[in-house]
Amino acid sequence: MRQVAEEENTMSTNVKSMLETKGREVVTVSPDRSLLEVAQILNDHKIGAVIVIGMEDRIAGIFTERDLVRAVASEGAGVLTQHVKTAMTTAVQRCREEQTVDELMGMMSAGRFRHVPVEKDGKLAGIISIGDVVKARIREVETEADHMKAYIAS
Numbered sequence: 790m791r792q793v794a795e796e797e798n799t800m801s802t803n804v805k806s807m808l809e810t811k812g813r814e815v816v817t818v819s820p821d822r823s824l825l826e827v828a829q830i831l832n833d834h835k836i837g838a839v840i841v842i843g844m845e846d847r848i849a850g851i852f853t854e855r856d857l858v859r860a861v862a863s864e865g866a867g868v869l870t871q872h873v874k875t876a877m878t879t880a881v882q883r884c885r886e887e888q889t890v891d892e893l894m895g896m897m898s899a900g901r902f903r904h905v906p907v908e909k910d911g912k913l914a915g916i917i918s919i920g921d922v923v924k925a926r927i928r929e930v931e932t933e934a935d936h937m938k939a940y941i942a943s
């Protein structure tokens with residue numbers, strides 16, 4: 790029984806398999822899009838964040854609904870005509886495909902954000918949101934429970 794539990798604990802889902810389930814599509818914008826345009830993009834896609842892509846297809850920043858609320862609350866509605874590059878976060882924390890759900894949970898909780906872009910060979914290769922992390926974690930717990938039940942029944 791202890792051996793089964795220990796084996797299961799080492800099986801944290803990695804980012805690569807999460808992307809295989811959810812897909813690799815990421816909504817991106819250029820740094821010169823206005824905040825109003827980006828707000829419309831977030832709304833159209835029903836998402837909370839876009840990745841801002843700069844020179845040579847590199848990640849230049851991330852802009853989320855939190856940034857939109859902050860910009861409007863601090864500067865008023867006139868801010869909506871400004872470029873997204875003026876309100877995005879440029880120090881973007883990224884992850885690699887080999888990293889695990891547990892590592893991403895730690896990163897999101899320590900940094901207090903809900904989105905992590907995935908990078909491969911210096912290029913954007915997907916995005917993981919807090920919702921994806923929760924789904925993956927629930928799947929892990931359900932699989933562990935099934936294995937435990939099967940073991941007890943045998």
Ligand code: AMP
Pocket residue numbers: 837838851852853854855856877878880881882883900901902903904905906
């Ligand atoms: P969120 O909870 O993802 O809406 O983001 C909250 C704040 O953290 C916003 O200012 C975002 O621009 C910023 N943020 C979101 N994701 C990241 C990330 N991966 N690295 C750094 N900052 C981020």
